[in-house]
Amino acid sequence: MPDVIDRPILPDADLYEADFYAWTQAQAQKLRDHSANAIDWDNLAEEIESVGRSEKREIRSRMEKVLMHLLKWEFQSAKRTQSWLSTLSEQRRQIQLTIDDSPSLASFPAKLLEQTYAWSRREAAKETEMPLKTFPETCPYTIEDVLDDSFMPGTLWSSDDLIRD
Numbered sequence: 001m002p003d004v005i006d007r008p009i010l011p012d013a014d015l016y017e018a019d020f021y022a023w024t025q026a027q028a029q030k031l032r033d034h035s036a037n038a039i040d041w042d043n044l045a046e047e048i049e050s051v052g053r054s055e056k057r058e059i060r061s062r063m064e065k066v067l068m069h070l071l072k073w074e075f076q077s078a079k080r081t082q083s084w085l086s087t088l089s090e091q092r093r094q095i096q097l098t099i100d101d102s103p104s105l106a107s108f109p110a111k112l113l114e115q116t117y118a119w120s121r122r123e124a125a126k127e128t129e130m131p132l133k134t135f136p137e138t139c140p141y142t143i144e145d146v147l148d149d150s151f152m153p154g155t156l157w158s159s160d161d162l163i164r165d
Contacts, residue, residue: 065087070088079128
């Protein structure tokens with residue numbers, strides 16, 4: 001049962017602007033009640049599209065973090081930390097979970113690889129304070145490498161080599 005909120009009764013379009021949460025709850029109830037004539041169709045369609053866009057943004061953001069950490073791992077190997085390893089693992093896991101929930105997005109990471117790499121390259125240069133030219137202009141990793149939790153670029157390492165943070 002949706003939360004009961006004391007509020008004046010507003011038309012759906014007004015409620016959408018005045019209290020988004022209340023609007024979502026009202027629309028969900030109307031869908032459950034099969035009240036097709038009472039649905040705020042235009043705003044509902046916009047919100048559903050927005051949810052889809054947010055799934056893509058989620059993958060993009062996590063890809064950027066993976067790529068930036070792969071670059072730091074490879075090009076700043078003396079400063080490798082356990083938290084970098086944890087970040088890589090968690091970001092990769094979250095990408096896979098998003099794809100598991102939305103299999104139609106399975107090819108999306110490959111489509112963004114070069115675009116997200118460009119941003120990640122710049123961010124890695126800022127974070128490491130290394131010259132941008134240190135990092136390859138084009139992504140040196142395949143999408144399979146990027147998403148593979150066992151892939152770590154650069155010199156061989158062991159957990160004993162990591163800085164504990």
